[in-house]
Amino acid sequence: MHILQAIVQDVQARSQLLPLLRSPLLGELLAWLFLHPEEGYSVVELATRFQVSASTVSREADRLTETGFVREDRRGNMRLLRADLSHPAARPLTDLLALTYGPAAVLADRLAPVAGVHEAYIYGSWAARYAGEPGPPPRDVDVLVVGDADEDDLAEAARAAEHQLAREVNIHRISSASWRSPESDPFLATVRSRSLHRILPD
Template sequence: MAWLYLHPEMSCSVTELARQFNVSQSTVSREADHLAAAGLVREERKGNLRLLRADLTNPLARPLTELLALTYGPAAVLADVLPPVDGVDEAFIYGSWAARYSGEAGPPPRDVDVLVVGDADEDDLADAARSAERQLGREVNIHRVSAAAWKSAGDDPFLASVRSRPSYPIVEPGERS
């Protein structure tokens, strides 16, 4: 259910979902039956192919999507993969995901933009991004800035833009020991 609601632009086959989560097709099919009966997913048949999609017309769709995004979405996944990386002083989701988290309307984001403050190794951040991408099924773009650059009130247009728009904290100052 989380995969379908966090990828509302996609229809997924039972076979694709079973492969994605390394479970049997019968397990996915049984769960899909329950979700369809509850009106949470829509089904479409194309020959032998059973396609599933989140039913966004259900009154529970918005609060359910918000709950699933917080528990299985970028915030949850990045909160697991970024804190272990040495040199991450702070980290934020910014861009379209942060805007959706803050309630701004718009289409589902295609990728996740992350700002890391600190001196973390670029290769370690790339590994964390790839790990998050595998779990989220979306591209994760990590941009690193030094603590000095983040704290300064300089005229970096990128940082000014990030500061002026919604952001969602992943690693907060002083959170790491």
Template sequence: MQDVQARSRLLPLLRSPVLGELLAWIYLHPEQTYSVSELAHRLRVSQSTVSREADRLTEAGLVTQERRGNLRLLRADLDNVLARPLTELLALTYGPVAVLADVLTPITAVEAAYIYGSWAARHAGAPGPPPRDVDVLVIGDADDDDLADAARAAEHRLGREVNIHRVSPSRWRAATDDPFLASVRSRPLYPLIEQGRPA
């Protein structure tokens, strides 16, 4: 579970990383509606946490909601005057989580994927300037051309460079003798896909 009390280092205007991820999922998929339970699962927080944030966002006019039976469904309110600039800010800050899961999940032979480097460090609370790019480690035997296409698609949506580095599962498991992978493992990692499914 994420620490819902942590301060946002990726977008300090926001109260918490959970709020940033929640807004990113909603605003970077404006055609989708999400249930509170689905968002709680994606963000690895409780449904009550998502529900409280949804109350605030609905009150502020940033999110619309509808009820279908017991489901509370949320969607970005694109009629709000803040929608366009907010979407751009979210793409540059919390967007990698929502966008990279979209572009990597359909690729066969991706066993796991993690964001590492400065973006993962900021998300984990390390101080520093906004990351200029996003570094992604893919574990599996995915085709390099498919990964390059995914990186380009993500760059288009995020407005920043995306670097995807692929390693085989056996190399990842034997990372103790690989300086690059040892370094990656020693720093924060944000899971995008674990065991072939979105994290």
């Protein structure tokens, strides 16, 4: 019961991607840690990444370490957090997080090394659920890449992301000039009028 109390959501801050969670931030933190289990991240790093206060991340970290999902290492005054893969629920939780909050973490990793990617956004149903709009679970992930990246490189990144996320990833590339003038492209104007989740630069 104690573990359930630590993760059950406040209904008014409901995560639309994974409604079992207390808040979207909890989903973001867990996904980032469990999809990068080899790394340790400071409270300040995580607060900067998710654009919240360090005290907010610290409170979530207290709950997660108490329940055993996350462990912490101390280096002087620095508190480093990482997923605890010895937890009995680590594997199913990782799979669940990959399906829900995983696209932001995975696609940031896959697209960052690709030359010519100036900006990248997730749009469509995943972005809408992330933003808190109710609706059915997203079946695929739509990505908008701004820049002049090679289409083959983007396709390779999409295939690698699909393997990790267990769902289809669709990447649509546009030029920087088009991004600056969305009124000239009905598709782009529609995309920009709806929910967008920026993944690069972070």
